[in-house]
Amino acid sequence: MTTMNHVTKKTMNRSSKNMTLTSRRNSIIYALNGIKLLPGEPNIKLHIIATAVVVIAGFLKHLNGNQWIAIVAAIALVWICETINTAIEKLCDFACNMERSDAIKAVKDISAGAVLMASATSVVIAVIVFFFQ
Numbered sequence: 001m002t003t004m005n006h007v008t009k010k011t012m013n014r015s016s017k018n019m020t021l022t023s024r025r026n027s028i029i030y031a032l033n034g035i036k037l038l039p040g041e042p043n044i045k046l047h048i049i050a051t052a053v054v055v056i057a058g059f060l061k062h063l064n065g066n067q068w069i070a071i072v073a074a075i076a077l078v079w080i081c082e083t084i085n086t087a088i089e090k091l092c093d094f095a096c097n098m099e100r101s102d103a104i105k106a107v108k109d110i111s112a113g114a115v116l117m118a119s120a121t122s123v124v125i126a127v128i129v130f131f132f133q
């Protein structure tokens with residue numbers, strides 16, 4: 001009985017571990033699917049170009065480790081804000097069914113404001129790294 005219980009417990013543990021692994025793997029797949037949807041967004045092309053320009057400039061200027069950390073963090077900040085902004089915009093469009101709404105306007109404007117703040121911060125970081133260091 002004890003052995004049975006032990007074996008059953010072990011099997012159950014293994015299968016719940018497998019389920020956890022599968023659901024973790026699925027979560028990553030869903031997240032990657034979300035990232036794959038981004039290139040269809042108008043602002044994303046701008047971010048791709050800006051990211052490429054900054055990275056190429058970084059290599060040409062032979063940035064040191066700390067400078068790269070600042071630049072990568074600045075780039076990530078903008079991408080993360082834009083990604084969340086895109087999700088919020090899609091949720092808004094779904095919620096209002098494309099009808100005009102003051103509440104939706106406020107949510108979209110605030111969300112776009114976050115991207116603007118992130119972009120402005122990133123520009124300041126880039127100017128410091130490229131021109132004042």
Ligand SMILES: Nc1ncnc2c1ncn2[C@@H]1O[C@H](COP(=O)(O)OP(=O)(O)OP(=O)(O)O)[C@@H](O)[C@H]1O
Nearest residue numbers: 042043089096098099100101102104105108109112
């Ligand atoms: N349903 C709505 N009701 C009221 N105002 C809206 C609505 N949809 C959009 N707007 C206004 O238009 C602006 C632009 O909205 P839109 O959904 O086109 O986003 P966007 O900033 O142009 O992003 P993208 O270029 O990625 O589509 C919003 O910030 C908001 O002020």
